[in-house]
Amino acid sequence: MSCPFPYDGRMERRGSHDHAATPDPEKITTVAEARELIDAVDAQLAVLLERRAALSAAVQRLKPVGGYPGRSPGREREIVEAMSAHAPRLGPERLALIMSAVIEAGLDAAAEDRSRA
Numbered sequence: 001m002s003c004p005f006p007y008d009g010r011m012e013r014r015g016s017h018d019h020a021a022t023p024d025p026e027k028i029t030t031v032a033e034a035r036e037l038i039d040a041v042d043a044q045l046a047v048l049l050e051r052r053a054a055l056s057a058a059v060q061r062l063k064p065v066g067g068y069p070g071r072s073p074g075r076e077r078e079i080v081e082a083m084s085a086h087a088p089r090l091g092p093e094r095l096a097l098i099m100s101a102v103i104e105a106g107l108d109a110a111a112e113d114r115s116r117a
């Protein structure tokens with residue numbers, strides 16, 4: 001069974017693969033293998049989404065008009081543009097949809113926090 005992650009010749013250990021890189025989907029041979037790799041990515045995603053929501057809550061607290069009324073389409077476009085360089089398979093339109101949901105969820109969590117305080 002070959003490793004679906006790219007071989008990185010620059011890595012210290014001989015024969016090591018870069019598991020932080022994007023795997024080649026053609027090299028994944030079973031559903032179980034793909035699901036195991038997806039679960040590992042999702043665990044990382046959850047940590048990153050939680051971290052991002054906390055940072056967005058900080059902006060909501062510091063911004064003169066925070067929360068939903070302070071939503072900034074220009075800033076959101078910049079975020080998507082910067083991210084799309086790292087996500088060519090998804091592309092800017094899909095990323096915009098994803099990030100809109102992520103941002104909305106962060107604003108919602110921040111509003112819930114404030115209403116509890």
Ligand SMILES: C=C(O[C@@H]1C=C(C(=O)O)C=C[C@H]1O)C(=O)O
Binds near residue numbers: 070072079103106
């Ligand atoms: C965090 C901000 O407020 C809102 C939330 C954003 C986010 O979660 O990244 C981005 C823009 C705004 O819609 C901000 O203005 O930077």
